[in-house]
Amino acid sequence: MQRRDFLKKTGWTVSATAAAMSAPRLALAQSGPIRIGLMAPLSGVVAAGGREIVEGFNMYWEEIGSTVAGRKVEVVVEDDAGNPDTALQKARRLVEQQKVHFLFGNLLANTGLAVASYVKGNGTPYFIPVIAADDLTQRDRVPNVIRVAGYTASQMPRPLADWALKQGYKRIATISQDYTFGHEQCGGFAQVFSEGGGTIVNQFWNPLNTADFSPYLGQLASAKIDAVFAMELGADANRFMQQYANFGLKGQLPLLGAQNFTDQSVIRTMGPECEGIVSSAHFAEGSENPATQKFVKAYSAKYGKMPSLYGFSHYSGAMWVHQAMETVKGNVEARDAFLDAVRKTVLTDSPLGRPVRLDDYGNPIYDVFIRKVVKNADGKYWNVPVGTYENVSQFWTYDREKYLKQPPYSRDFQGIRKG
């Protein structure tokens, strides 16, 4: 009996000591700092974008002095390596060990989906300004996952399709990276364009990291089309534009792009090959809006480059959550009230310079710009608005119930109306 008692006591002492050592901050949780877990790919193929996520996010908290409603804000940054399994592990650590109040970030859709499936189980709020996978705010919603200052993949290309119809384009071919983000963006474009009377002549799907686009470019050149819609990002976008110009298609065949195609993260290092490409997005660094220009100047001064979508989205996302935290007076421990405040927040002073609010499904409604790449006064290329579509939601002009009954976009389903 005594021995068992001894064992029991030792066991308790050991575990209590360990617990005390591993979680010194726990006791102070209510009054202590607000801890935010930011995940971004800081190693791996998309590391450049990941760094811009951290830059944009930190820039905002620095600007406001890292204090919200009298509580200090602490940002814990973790590298998700662009790998869903790593992202999941890091999310677990941030929540269970670092005791963060909520999670933020991730870049690749698969990392975001992995983390979303984890927070679904434990209710930790998770904000995703860049994760664009359609179904996270459509068919597979998770109540505590909110797309602050984010967008769905198919949301942005739809206005561009409408604009293309108005330009008189009748026949368009698409080329897109062959993965879900590509299928979804391309689907948004193809559905609206074909429903408006246009014809999607052909759809090409290139594997990620395609070095040589010539087989596709040859077919595009001989396809008798009015324009090309391209969805490429990162190095693929860069290579596609280079080779499009080298093949002599530039200037002959109008090139339209998904928003990431001409994002600053791509065109920053490019020459005249990118000039004149038309794309659509809620953010245009070349917009004349004073709020946008103020942000672009501040970001350029701080980091020596113009902000990309990644930096912008996380800056605005931080602002959004900040506003909600003020509403609940810094009490982020009351999750339901906090999430509710985030959902009801109307973001007024973001770099967009116009109010942004969420729809009932947790996805923002934006005024979407049709943008054209031009050279600015400093000789750098940037995206300048040439048209605006107001109040574009993730459901475009569709009836939501009806829309949600159609299958998610994939290689096999692009929503194309025949005839």
Add this chain to the structure above:
Amino acid sequence: MSAATGPTAGPGAAQENGAARARPLLWGAVITAFFGLLPFVLSTYQVSVATEVLIFALLAMSIDVLSGFAGRVSLGHGAMFGASTYVVIYWTSVLGGSPWTGLALGIVAATGLSAVFAWFCTRVSGVYFLLLTLALGMIVWGVCLRWTSVTGGENGIRGVGRPELLADPLVFYYTVLAVVMALTWVIWRFVRSPFGLTLRGVRDSESRMRSLGYNVSLHMFLAFTVSGFFAGVAGALYALFNNFVSPSTVQLSQSVEGLLMAIIGGVGTLAGSFIGAALIITLENVVSEYTARWPTVLGLMFILAMIFAPEGVIGAVRRLFARRKT
């Protein structure tokens, strides 16, 4: 039988035959006790890391069966591991089936897949075996990536959570511990069996085994399939643990990581897999807390390990003891 025992006649053979018959059991007891007591001193998050260590130790052991005992280094085990994970998650979340049936199906799928792999791979050895398993693994990865309608492509599939019975992290941890330790015993019996000895015979001299009348291809086929079964169990446990699957679960780096764990711990020791898995996963977690350059640190560690402890941690420790004795 002399041919079969001959290959083991290394420095450790004398001890193996004599007094230390019980030593592996002792090792098993030490490992079980160590992992069994961990939850008393660790936080919930750290218990989840320990769960992962156990699952990956099983994967590393399944690779060790081939690389340590049959001399065939495989880069395809991540594919079997991940195939099992895919089947479990697809069965439970897309088809809405029972998780227990799902686990069984996952393991069957992985074993079947490894039988297919084995059928191709028994004909080759050395670097060709490495390349063939690599290629077959890449095919599985490619299928998972491109067959969007079933696998969800790059986005992967979300699971539905663990069954009620295993929902509690501690219960799950001890279940994993029980399964992994039981299988460790099975693997240990397997490699020490007469059949296992023939594998070592093949490792040391394939032509000798052939001339002694052993059907080497058949033995390799069976060994490969059985090792795939163990990888499949690890993958099924991983499905319950991770509750999410995407092509990164079947990709090459998964196979490489499993292999590295076996190598760092000590190839052909089984217990080394636990040490390797614990070292790599703990380091990944601890180092990444301090620097974004954690892959560099890990890489350096692997290089140093290869220079100073080419036989892995267990090999290095053994060498140390052997030196002290003489």
